[in-house]
Amino acid sequence: MATIESLLNTAELPDSPSPRLDAEWLLAAALGKSGSYLRTWPEREVADAIAERFAASLARRRKGEPVAYILGRQGFWSLELDVSPDTLIPRPDTELLVETALTLLPETALDALDLGTGTGAIALALALERPAWRLTGVDRVEQAVALAEGNCKRLGLGNVDFLPSHWFSALRARRFSLIVANPPYIAENDPHLSQGDVRFEPSSALIAGPDGLDDLRTIIARAPDHLAAGGWLLLEHGHDQAQAVRELLAAGGFVAVESRRDLAGHARISLGCRV
Incomplete structure:
Protein backbone atom coordinates (compact mmCIF):
# COMPACT_ATOMS: atom_id res chain seq x y z
CA MET A 1 0.00 0.00 0.00
CA ALA A 2 1.31 3.44 -0.95
CA THR A 3 2.16 6.09 1.60
CA ILE A 4 1.47 9.80 1.46
CA GLU A 5 5.13 10.51 0.77
CA SER A 6 5.44 7.91 -2.00
CA LEU A 7 2.32 9.19 -3.75
CA LEU A 8 3.57 12.77 -3.67
CA ASN A 9 7.07 11.79 -4.79
CA THR A 10 5.77 9.86 -7.80
CA ALA A 11 3.09 12.38 -8.85
CA GLU A 12 3.91 13.60 -12.36
CA LEU A 13 2.68 17.04 -13.38
CA PRO A 14 5.34 18.14 -15.88
CA ASP A 15 3.43 21.13 -17.27
CA SER A 16 2.28 22.61 -13.97
CA PRO A 17 4.08 25.73 -12.69
CA SER A 18 3.74 24.35 -9.14
CA PRO A 19 3.67 20.54 -9.41
CA ARG A 20 4.40 19.69 -5.78
CA LEU A 21 1.84 22.14 -4.42
CA ASP A 22 -0.79 20.96 -6.90
CA ALA A 23 -0.16 17.35 -5.90
CA GLU A 24 -0.44 18.22 -2.20
CA TRP A 25 -3.77 19.99 -2.71
CA LEU A 26 -5.17 17.11 -4.72
CA LEU A 27 -4.02 14.43 -2.30
CA ALA A 28 -5.25 16.39 0.72
CA ALA A 29 -8.66 16.68 -0.96
CA ALA A 30 -8.74 12.96 -1.74
CA LEU A 31 -7.92 12.20 1.89
CA GLY A 32 -10.28 14.85 3.26
CA LYS A 33 -7.35 16.25 5.26
CA SER A 34 -5.38 19.48 5.42
CA GLY A 35 -2.03 20.14 3.83
CA SER A 36 -0.41 20.16 7.25
CA TYR A 37 -1.63 16.58 7.77
CA LEU A 38 0.39 15.47 4.74
CA ARG A 39 3.55 17.06 6.09
CA THR A 40 2.99 15.73 9.61
CA TRP A 41 2.24 12.13 8.63
CA PRO A 42 4.15 11.41 5.38
CA GLU A 43 4.57 7.74 6.32
CA ARG A 44 0.81 7.09 6.66
CA GLU A 45 -0.51 4.46 4.29
CA VAL A 46 -3.24 5.47 1.85
CA ALA A 47 -6.14 3.20 1.00
CA ASP A 48 -6.28 1.99 -2.61
CA ALA A 49 -9.60 3.73 -3.27
CA ILE A 50 -8.15 7.07 -2.17
CA ALA A 51 -4.98 6.51 -4.19
CA GLU A 52 -7.18 5.87 -7.25
CA ARG A 53 -9.13 9.06 -6.58
CA PHE A 54 -5.84 10.96 -6.35
CA ALA A 55 -4.64 9.39 -9.62
CA ALA A 56 -7.84 10.49 -11.37
CA SER A 57 -7.34 14.07 -10.14
CA LEU A 58 -3.73 14.04 -11.35
CA ALA A 59 -4.90 12.90 -14.77
CA ARG A 60 -7.28 15.84 -14.98
CA ARG A 61 -4.53 18.24 -13.92
CA ARG A 62 -2.14 16.80 -16.52
CA LYS A 63 -4.71 17.76 -19.17
CA GLY A 64 -4.45 21.33 -17.90
CA GLU A 65 -7.66 21.56 -15.88
CA PRO A 66 -7.24 24.11 -13.08
CA VAL A 67 -6.85 22.72 -9.57
CA ALA A 68 -9.68 24.99 -8.40
CA TYR A 69 -12.12 23.33 -10.81
CA ILE A 70 -10.95 19.85 -9.82
CA LEU A 71 -11.42 20.64 -6.13
CA GLY A 72 -14.52 22.79 -6.67
CA ARG A 73 -13.20 25.50 -4.37
Missing part, protein backbone atom coordinates in the same frame (compact mmCIF):
# COMPACT_ATOMS: atom_id res chain seq x y z
CA GLN A 74 -10.72 28.36 -4.17
CA GLY A 75 -9.45 30.60 -1.40
CA PHE A 76 -9.93 34.36 -1.70
CA TRP A 77 -9.24 36.96 0.99
CA SER A 78 -10.05 34.98 4.17
CA LEU A 79 -12.86 33.03 2.47
CA GLU A 80 -13.14 29.55 1.01
CA LEU A 81 -15.38 29.79 -2.06
CA ASP A 82 -17.12 27.21 -4.18
CA VAL A 83 -16.14 27.60 -7.84
CA SER A 84 -17.28 26.10 -11.12
CA PRO A 85 -16.40 26.35 -14.83
CA ASP A 86 -19.27 28.86 -15.12
CA THR A 87 -17.12 31.49 -13.42
CA LEU A 88 -13.64 32.95 -13.43
CA ILE A 89 -11.38 31.51 -10.72
CA PRO A 90 -10.77 34.18 -8.03
CA ARG A 91 -7.13 35.26 -7.97
CA PRO A 92 -4.95 36.95 -5.34
CA ASP A 93 -4.42 40.00 -7.61
CA THR A 94 -8.10 40.86 -7.24
CA GLU A 95 -7.72 41.22 -3.48
CA LEU A 96 -6.21 44.63 -4.26
CA LEU A 97 -9.72 45.82 -5.17
CA VAL A 98 -10.94 44.77 -1.73
CA GLU A 99 -7.97 46.37 0.07
CA THR A 100 -8.40 49.64 -1.79
CA ALA A 101 -12.16 49.83 -1.20
CA LEU A 102 -11.64 49.29 2.53
CA THR A 103 -9.15 52.17 2.72
CA LEU A 104 -11.20 54.60 0.63
CA LEU A 105 -14.61 54.40 2.27
CA PRO A 106 -15.84 54.58 5.88
CA GLU A 107 -17.11 51.67 7.92
CA THR A 108 -20.53 53.31 8.28
CA ALA A 109 -23.58 52.23 6.28
CA LEU A 110 -23.38 52.64 2.50
CA ASP A 111 -24.44 50.85 -0.69
CA ALA A 112 -21.79 49.12 -2.81
CA LEU A 113 -22.02 47.27 -6.12
CA ASP A 114 -19.88 44.43 -7.49
CA LEU A 115 -20.23 44.16 -11.28
CA GLY A 116 -19.65 40.76 -12.89
CA THR A 117 -19.53 39.15 -9.47
CA GLY A 118 -18.79 35.57 -10.59
CA THR A 119 -18.31 33.51 -7.44
CA GLY A 120 -19.23 36.59 -5.38
CA ALA A 121 -15.63 36.89 -4.18
CA ILE A 122 -15.30 40.68 -4.04
CA ALA A 123 -18.79 41.35 -2.69
CA LEU A 124 -18.49 38.64 -0.05
CA ALA A 125 -15.06 39.83 1.12
CA LEU A 126 -16.35 43.38 1.47
CA ALA A 127 -19.51 42.18 3.22
CA LEU A 128 -17.40 40.24 5.69
CA GLU A 129 -15.12 43.18 6.49
CA ARG A 130 -17.84 45.86 6.54
CA PRO A 131 -21.01 44.51 8.23
CA ALA A 132 -22.68 47.94 7.98
CA TRP A 133 -22.32 48.07 4.18
CA ARG A 134 -25.10 46.81 1.90
CA LEU A 135 -23.57 44.90 -1.00
CA THR A 136 -25.17 44.00 -4.32
CA GLY A 137 -23.46 41.61 -6.73
CA VAL A 138 -24.63 41.22 -10.33
CA ASP A 139 -23.70 38.88 -13.15
CA ARG A 140 -25.31 38.18 -16.51
CA VAL A 141 -24.63 34.43 -16.13
CA GLU A 142 -27.44 32.93 -14.05
CA GLN A 143 -25.28 29.97 -12.97
CA ALA A 144 -22.77 32.45 -11.55
CA VAL A 145 -25.51 34.23 -9.61
CA ALA A 146 -26.65 30.89 -8.16
CA LEU A 147 -23.07 30.00 -7.21
CA ALA A 148 -22.53 33.37 -5.52
CA GLU A 149 -25.79 32.98 -3.61
CA GLY A 150 -24.68 29.54 -2.46
CA ASN A 151 -21.36 30.92 -1.23
CA CYS A 152 -23.18 33.71 0.58
CA LYS A 153 -25.56 31.31 2.31
CA ARG A 154 -22.76 28.96 3.34
CA LEU A 155 -20.76 31.86 4.78
CA GLY A 156 -23.79 33.21 6.63
CA LEU A 157 -23.47 36.79 5.36
CA GLY A 158 -26.72 38.73 5.52
CA ASN A 159 -25.67 42.09 4.08
CA VAL A 160 -25.23 41.08 0.43
CA ASP A 161 -27.67 40.22 -2.37
CA PHE A 162 -27.05 38.81 -5.82
CA LEU A 163 -29.13 39.22 -8.95
CA PRO A 164 -28.83 38.60 -12.69
CA SER A 165 -27.90 41.71 -14.64
CA HIS A 166 -25.71 42.54 -17.61
CA TRP A 167 -23.68 45.26 -15.97
CA PHE A 168 -26.22 47.93 -14.90
CA SER A 169 -29.23 46.71 -16.91
CA ALA A 170 -31.34 45.46 -13.97
CA LEU A 171 -30.43 48.25 -11.54
CA ARG A 172 -32.71 50.98 -12.91
CA ALA A 173 -31.91 54.27 -11.14
CA ARG A 174 -30.11 52.81 -8.12
CA ARG A 175 -27.01 54.68 -6.99
CA PHE A 176 -24.06 53.46 -4.95
CA SER A 177 -21.20 54.97 -2.97
CA LEU A 178 -18.86 52.33 -4.40
CA ILE A 179 -18.76 50.33 -7.62
CA VAL A 180 -16.09 47.66 -8.05
CA ALA A 181 -15.51 45.42 -11.05
CA ASN A 182 -13.09 42.82 -12.32
CA PRO A 183 -14.43 42.74 -15.89
CA PRO A 184 -13.09 40.89 -18.92
CA TYR A 185 -9.99 42.73 -20.12
CA ILE A 186 -8.05 40.35 -22.39
CA ALA A 187 -7.75 41.17 -26.09
CA GLU A 188 -9.41 38.61 -28.35
CA ASN A 189 -6.12 37.70 -30.08
CA ASP A 190 -3.99 37.49 -26.92
CA PRO A 191 -1.78 34.36 -27.08
CA HIS A 192 -2.22 33.77 -23.34
CA LEU A 193 -5.78 32.61 -24.01
CA SER A 194 -4.36 29.30 -25.25
CA GLN A 195 -2.11 28.81 -22.22
CA GLY A 196 -2.53 27.68 -18.63
CA ASP A 197 -5.73 27.75 -16.61
CA VAL A 198 -7.52 30.31 -18.76
CA ARG A 199 -8.06 27.64 -21.44
CA PHE A 200 -10.71 26.17 -19.14
CA GLU A 201 -12.31 29.40 -17.92
CA PRO A 202 -15.36 30.95 -19.63
CA SER A 203 -14.31 33.21 -22.50
CA SER A 204 -17.13 35.62 -21.61
CA ALA A 205 -15.29 36.38 -18.37
CA LEU A 206 -11.96 36.95 -20.13
CA ILE A 207 -12.25 38.50 -23.61
CA ALA A 208 -13.28 42.11 -24.24
CA GLY A 209 -12.82 43.00 -27.90
CA PRO A 210 -9.76 43.73 -30.03
CA ASP A 211 -7.87 45.67 -27.34
CA GLY A 212 -9.42 44.17 -24.19
CA LEU A 213 -11.03 47.46 -23.22
CA ASP A 214 -14.59 47.08 -24.51
CA ASP A 215 -16.19 46.22 -21.17
CA LEU A 216 -14.07 48.75 -19.28
CA ARG A 217 -15.30 51.46 -21.68
CA THR A 218 -18.92 50.42 -21.12
CA ILE A 219 -18.59 50.43 -17.33
CA ILE A 220 -16.80 53.78 -17.19
CA ALA A 221 -19.35 55.39 -19.51
CA ARG A 222 -22.37 54.16 -17.55
CA ALA A 223 -21.06 54.22 -13.98
CA PRO A 224 -21.73 57.95 -13.35
CA ASP A 225 -25.48 57.28 -13.68
CA HIS A 226 -25.23 54.82 -10.78
CA LEU A 227 -22.73 56.55 -8.50
CA ALA A 228 -23.67 58.92 -5.73
CA ALA A 229 -21.81 62.23 -5.61
CA GLY A 230 -18.39 61.52 -4.17
CA GLY A 231 -18.74 57.82 -5.00
CA TRP A 232 -15.82 55.72 -6.21
CA LEU A 233 -15.34 53.44 -9.20
CA LEU A 234 -12.61 50.77 -8.81
CA LEU A 235 -11.58 48.65 -11.79
CA GLU A 236 -9.19 45.76 -12.25
CA HIS A 237 -7.45 45.62 -15.62
CA GLY A 238 -4.45 44.14 -17.40
CA HIS A 239 -0.92 44.97 -16.32
CA ASP A 240 -0.35 47.11 -19.45
CA GLN A 241 -3.74 48.88 -19.52
CA ALA A 242 -3.42 51.33 -16.62
CA GLN A 243 -2.72 54.43 -18.69
CA ALA A 244 -5.56 53.69 -21.09
CA VAL A 245 -8.01 53.13 -18.22
CA ARG A 246 -6.91 56.32 -16.44
CA GLU A 247 -7.49 58.26 -19.66
CA LEU A 248 -10.97 56.74 -19.99
CA LEU A 249 -11.78 57.66 -16.39
CA ALA A 250 -10.58 61.25 -16.84
CA ALA A 251 -12.51 61.61 -20.11
CA GLY A 252 -15.59 60.28 -18.30
CA GLY A 253 -15.46 63.12 -15.79
CA PHE A 254 -13.88 61.25 -12.88
CA VAL A 255 -11.46 63.04 -10.57
CA ALA A 256 -8.70 61.83 -8.25
CA VAL A 257 -7.85 59.28 -10.93
CA GLU A 258 -4.95 56.97 -10.11
CA SER A 259 -3.67 53.43 -10.48
CA ARG A 260 -2.40 51.10 -7.77
CA ARG A 261 0.10 48.29 -7.99
CA ASP A 262 -0.22 44.66 -6.93
CA LEU A 263 2.40 42.71 -5.00
CA ALA A 264 4.26 41.95 -8.23
CA GLY A 265 4.61 45.68 -8.92
CA HIS A 266 2.10 45.75 -11.79
CA ALA A 267 -0.42 48.59 -12.06
CA ARG A 268 -3.37 46.26 -11.55
CA ILE A 269 -6.32 48.53 -10.68
CA SER A 270 -7.38 52.07 -11.53
CA LEU A 271 -9.93 54.24 -9.77
CA GLY A 272 -11.72 57.54 -9.89
CA CYS A 273 -14.24 59.58 -7.94
CA ARG A 274 -17.50 60.99 -9.28
CA VAL A 275 -17.83 64.70 -8.62
